Amino acid sequence: DVKVTQSSRYLVKRTGEKVFLECVQDMDHENMFWYRQDPGLGLRLIYFSYDVKMKEKGDIPEGYSVSREKKERFSLILESASTNQTSMYLCASSQLTGDRFSYEQYFGPGTRLTVT
Amino acid sequence: RKEVEQDPGPFNVPEGATVAFNCTYSNSASQSFFWYRQDCRKEPKLLMSVYSSGNEDGRFTAQLNRASQYISLLIRDSKLSDSATYLCGDSSASKIIFGSGTRLSIRP
Numbered sequence: 001d002v003k004v005t006q007s008s009r010y011l012v013k014r015t016g017e018k019v020f021l022e023c024v025q026d027m028d029h030e031n032m033f034w035y036r037q038d039p040g041l042g043l044r045l046i047y048f049s050y051d052v053k054m055k056e057k058g059d060i061p062e063g064y065s066v067s068r069e070k071k072e073r074f075s076l077i078l079e080s081a082s083t084n085q086t087s088m089y090l091c092a093s094s095q096l097t098g099d100r101f102s103y104e105q106y107f108g109p110g111t112r113l114t115v116t
Numbered sequence: 117r118k119e120v121e122q123d124p125g126p127f128n129v130p131e132g133a134t135v136a137f138n139c140t141y142s143n144s145a146s147q148s149f150f151w152y153r154q155d156c157r158k159e160p161k162l163l164m165s166v167y168s169s170g171n172e173d174g175r176f177t178a179q180l181n182r183a184s185q186y187i188s189l190l191i192r193d194s195k196l197s198d199s200a201t202y203l204c205g206d207s208s209a210s211k212i213i214f215g216s217g218t219r220l221s222i223r224p
Contacts, residue, residue: 102207
């Protein structure tokens with residue numbers, strides 16, 4: 001059974017704080033993803049990684065950075081949290097994919113971040 | 117035009133009914149598609165993957181129409197527990213592009 005875990009279910013931070021969200025998967029998946037989900041806007045891809053130390057920008061990377069030092073772990077960093085980063089953050093992982101082909105993604109339980 | 121579009125609903129149907137909703141996609145080269153179910157304040161969970169013309173799993177059937185570029189999800193004999201938001205996804209290289217979801221509410 002695929003397991004994707006995230007470090008916190010709920011998090012409250014102050015504006016300007018540096019925030020770390022951690023994600024770990026146990027399925028030896030190559031690809032890992034960070035999304036945020038807001039009402040009416042659906043899932044928006046922030047960053048993804050297809051290998052250790054590799055990262056690619058998604059649709060909304062501004063204000064975020066990521067780190068992938070080990071295959072199973074993918075971290076999302078908010079360098080200086082702002083109130084408009086209050087959201088649900090979801091991590092996902094999947095097997096390595098081909099050029100036009102994608103395998104299914106498995107999601108972690110999410111972190112509901114509130115920035116005050 | 118959005119890459120993946122879904123009717124947001126809500127679809128409100130009685131228990132036992134058959135319900136279907138569509139998802140249109142714009143990338144004609146897409147090879148794989150997905151339906152996810154998401155309960156309120158929970159993560160999306162994979163319901164079905166579609167790699168060819170369609171897929172069936174119990175009461176759930178997904179159909180792919182490449183000519184018109186949409187995938188559909190049919191739920192037969194709907195249960196109260198089917199109430200959720202259903203997200204469709206279209207593969208794009210190594211990513212999935214998700215629609216905003218269709219809300220389904222099953223009433224007793």
